[in-house]
Amino acid sequence: MDPQTTGDLLRNLLTAAWLLPLLGFIAEIYWLRWSHRLSKSSALCAVACIGLGFLCSFSALMVWGNATGWAALSPVEHHGSSEHHGSEASHPEHAPADAAAVIAGAGHENHGEEVAHSAKSVQKAFSGTFYQLAKFGSLKLSLDWYIDSLTLVMFTMVTFIATCIHIFAIGYMKDELTEEYEDHEVHTSHGHFTRPGRFHRFFAYLSLFCFSMLGLVLAGNIFQVFIFWELVGVCSYLLIGFYIERKSASTAANKAFIMNRVGDFGFLIGLMILWTWCGTFQFADSPTSGDAGLFTMVRGNDGKLDVSEDGKEVFLRDASGHRLQQHGQDRSIGYLLLIAAGCGIFAGCIGKSAQFPLQTWLPDAMEGPTPVSALVHSATMVAAGVYLAGRFYPMFTPEVLLVIAYIGCITLFIAATIAVVATDIKRVLAYSTISQLGYMMLAIGVGGWGAGLFHLVTHAFFKSLMFLCSGSVIAGCHHVQEMPRMGGLRRKMPITAYTMLVGVIAISGLAIPVLNIGLSGFYSKDAIVASALAYSNLNPVHSLLFFTPLVTAGITAFYMFRLWFLTFAGEPRDQHVYDHCHESPRVMTTPLIVLAVLAGACAWGWLMFDGDGNPGLLSPVAVDAEVAGEQPAESASWWKWLSNGGKEGPLCGGEAGPLFRLLADSAVVSADEPYTSLGPAKITIPSHHQIHEVHPQAGVMALIAAFAGSILAYVMYGVRGIRAEDIRRQFPGVHEFLVDKWRFDVLYDAMFVRPVHVVSAWCTGFDKHVLDVVLHTSAKVVQSVAQWDRKFDEGMVDGLVNLVGNVTRSVGMSLRVVQTGRLRQYVMWVAVGVVVLFAVLITATPR
Amino acid sequence: MIEQLLFWVFAILTCGAAVAVVATQNVVRMAFWLIVSLGSVSALFFLLHADFLGAAQLLIYVGGTVVLLVFGVMLTASGSSVRIKTSPAEAFVGAGVGLLLLSVLLFSVTSVEWDDLESRLPTRNLSPAAIDSQREASSDADVAAAGSSVAGPAREAQAALAARTQAGRTVRQLGLGFLGLRPDQDLNRPEGEGLSSGYLLPFEIVSIHLLVVLVGAAYLARAKRRVVAGASADL
């Protein structure tokens, strides 16, 4: 297949996957709304649409793999024995990504002969334009598409999780299938509030959300991203406020929306800077006109910033890698401006991904139905911020990356600490989400680009799993969310409990070293911690960026196990809840099982490759056996396994796994060698190799931290060796501080809300005491003038008019006597008139 | 002398009959006197050398209009309503106003020097009778001269006779006038001036007018059909 055909095929498949939910939305909102309001047909429609979307996405992934010959998944020898290859080696997946260009060009000539045997000259990224909306000067606003492995993985992941959640939601939302849904949370004077069910509306919103999310992922330019960014925001708003009658829900929806707007403000600033200085929004070079996209402009063909000697300018480059010329001079963008643009775009990511300081909306967003929390507020939409940061990674200078790293670092710690004391099962998960998103941001900030996105995908699986489990618990316990009222539920709902346990282990990053088995979270978190360690090694000033996630890994394990123990283990604390609780129906548990499997195994390679790089059970392609055979089969000692980041072993997971490599394949910026910033902050971004070197250390430390956290949790909540109440009593300040969520809401209240109130009070006072007085005075003056005017009107004007009318009338009344209606009298009068006229003429005319 | 005699006869008839029309209270007698008056007016037209007009007056006015009036009288006559008396006071007032109006008119008529009219008006044409008599006389004279049977004074006398006998022959002139030609004016017109327009357009308008009146009067006077149940069966 030639690249053109492949691109068209991919485009068509993904467009189908993208537009199917829209179709579903239209059908649900305009047709099923009226015809099948109280049936499950809208749910079936939504499930069908998103399921078909998943099939399309998966087919697209296969097509892409076939077209590229699965080059991204080619054997792992370079990583496994990286010593003799060194940093100069070019891996096919790390080849400088000329996003749109065919890689047979000059860009590959310097890659050496080693590459030739494995690196097939394949195109990894495809892009194009659906439709050009408008053109302003050099700027084109168009509907573009950009497809690389990241897009494909995201599509597959989103559609798959969405399908599972849709199916789960059929069971979860079945209460709504009535004309009289009683909302226990809303109290009116007549008791509980009752309204018609909104089953169809829920699925319509979900479909719309899926459409928006997929559009965001498929988007080929940053402006289009922005549009879908806002669309998912809207969907989020609608879904959080699904129980609109609840005050807390509507407030939460508003809060989420407003918080997002704050971030979008920065996004818009970034957009304006890019428009002004780069004149394009497109990611990739235009395949038709040959204009350079943003990535090529900033990064060139070699993935490096072309910074001027004084470090204040970044030269822009055209599609062929040369500097852009304008009026005979090199076009450039200020380095600080580039930082500002990056920070601006990242501000959008902060808002969407609930990063510090805009993190407070996400816990409140748990007011929405649990499937929404699972889909929107854990797996996909909030991950969109991370996705954008990853997608836009080439535009970020090291200084921006530092900001990202610190933001992520702060976020992950704050959220984890709050999660420790949270008692609402969904809130724990919400804070956990924020924390995990912080991990991802941190990873991207410290140069672990692949690790961040890897964690994004794995986290999506296990977090959605856990949310669904919590949803199952909530549904089973009749909408009880407080963990202190639960306990011992594993006996009542075993499937939920053990699938939840899988998720907990995964997020905690636990592994069994002896068996060389780790769940997906273990691999991804290892990779992040390793990146952070490499970063702090190179930049010792920022070593906090390593210790915080390390410690937080322990905290994560602690609060997650705390959650599990509190909910499922031990004795029931509230007998009433326990008695009424029951296992969820099949339609809800089946997605849990599926997700649990994937949450555990998605990072593993056995699906496609075994540990030696040989084709696995499901491998669609026969990898070159010779290449695979070169790799010496190493002994499977646990230490070795661990030190290699779990790349080897029966499951062949982690960075050697297909998932990570698929993601890493789409990297635009090469991480083959450390890169030192030429800007104001002299920061060095670690190379892939350097990260790899510190991987064992980091892995061991993270594993220890995780075990420590989970053991502590077991001691405190499993066997109750230490009573949590004692600790709470010993540190009441800290506990309260944490319960108050670090008092961010108080801070914001003091910083923004109060001043606004004060100012508005001042304005009110001014209005009342100055403007109102002026208005009232003038009104009184006008009133008195008007009274005078009225008197004048009535007396003079009306009098005059009436006088004229009366005179006319009286004259007419007197003259009507003359009109007798008698013909003969008229004749007589005419004759008399003639005589009189004649007499007058005769007497008046001089003779 | 003869003309004077006839004039006085017919003038007195005209005026007397008109006064009788005013004075009579019986409508039928009024109609009779009106016939007399209008017929006399027709005679006056003949005296004024307007033969065709006189004939038209007889045909249309006397023979048509008055017949119509008599019909009106008969159709609307029902018993006592034929004699609708005018009160004496009204008659008196009417007579007074009439006398005043008459005095005004007579004053106007007599105070104008009609003999000066010839000098005051542009003398570009002559009266039709004069033209006729001139033309006839001249041709007469030619014939007479050719025959040389009559001497000079006799010729003049003959011309005067011809002028008298030919007077009143206005049919052809009127007809031409109605067709848009004016021989009495165009013949004496200086070179370069356009021909006069005649009365073609008024003639056409009058024709159409008559048609309209024909239809309209028939409509106005049509018998009102009284709708009777079962009337259609009779038809």
Added chain:
Amino acid sequence: MGGVGLEAYLIVGAILFVCGVVCMATKRNAIGVLMGVELVLNGANINFVAFSRFTPLGLDGQSFALFVVVLAAAEAAVALAIALNFYNNHTTIDVDRGNELHG
């Protein structure tokens, strides 16, 4: 031209005219009023023809008189129709009874 001049005809016309006016003014019978109208028109016609005969105005007078005659016939036809309608509506021909338009 004989001894009868323009003035004599004009006087006859004036008398006829005044008779007509008085007739119109005093007759209560609608037909009588119409007769007055005819008299008035004939008075005018005599004037026209007399001017045509005695002044250099040519045939204009006769033409006018002819038109007047013709139009008078039309007028009489319509007026009689009106009179008949009047009679049908009021069962009388007294014009004084038709004073619905009084002020």
Added chain:
Amino acid sequence: MNGPLAALTIQQFLADQLASYGSPDRAEFIGLIAFVLAGLVHATLLISLFAVLPMVYIWMERKVAGRIQDRLGPTRVGGKFGWLQTLADGIKLIQKEDLIPASADAMIFRMSPYLATIASFAAFMVLPIADGWVGVASECGAFLILALMSLEVFGIILAGYSSGSKWALFGAMREAAQMVSYEIPMAICALIPLVIAGSLNLQVIGQMQSGGAWNWFVFHDPFAFIAFFCYFVVATASVKRAPFDLAEAESELVAGFHTEYSGFRWSIFFLAEYASMFAVSGIAVLLFLGGWETGLGFPEAMLSGIRGVGQDVPIEGFVLGNYIANIFAAKVFILKASLLVFVQIWVRWTLPRLRIDQVMTTCLKYLVPISCCLFLGAVFWPLLLASSGLERPILFGRALVPPAVASAVGGVQSRVAIGSQVGSAVATADREGTR
């Protein structure tokens, strides 16, 4: 010099004769005397004609009626064939008492027979008996005679109305409606030969038809041919002869408008009626049938030879040759007219009477449209001939539409308006009356 009155008139002749006896300064008075004398002569001549002809016709009526009814008619009074019957009738009528009903309007009752008779007699005034023998030689004679004939209706109406009898009133109304209505097609039919002739002067029209019978206007074109019969029917009706004698309608109206009349006044009405019969027949003869010409050619040729003989009596028409020729021509004219009168009598005693609505329908629905079509056809006939190249050699050149006809058309049109008005009004009144 083609004017028939170019020569001296009787008045002029008398004036010249009297002038030799009186002084020149009294010329005016002499002229007046001459005028009166001439008028007397004219009147005598005309009255003799006017009086004698009806007598003959009344006798003829009786005889014809007798023959048609298979009896002899008058035989006993007077000489052979009872020719003095009419005279005897007249004497009887004059002797009768002049009765005036009490409810009658006496003045009008007396006046109306004269009105009718005057109108009828006035028609004779402009009727040329022969070439140059005419009472008043008006240039618009044809128009004038129609106008005068139309005045006869006044006598009828006023007579009927003033009688104070409903029989008379109904008869008068029917009569008036009939006469007024039938005047319209009559005038239109009369217009057709006038258009052909291009003149309103009856003498000119008569002269135009001199020569052979093919020059008569009745043979001029098909429209004129039909128009003649149309005219004759209409004329019969307009003089209220049977089958259109609704005015009398003895069976219904006792005697029509003259129910209350007797004696002399009654006889005068009949004088007028029979005179009118002659008048309309004379008009028909003049307009259609060649006037005083025989139509044979050679008598005219012979007579034209003697027309110039004897110039010593300088009165036009009374020159010896002219006189002889005109005597002959007058006889021819009266014979022709009498022939038509005979036809009218014949018809009267042959056909039954029509109903009044049939009479009005015949006129307004059939005769008026037919005459209008005939008139249009006659107007367009010359144009048709001219365009087809089949020009009729005789008369065609003279037959352009004269202006006078155009104005006559206007007059006729106004009569149409009046006639239709009267027709509808009478119909209404009739309904009212029968109810």
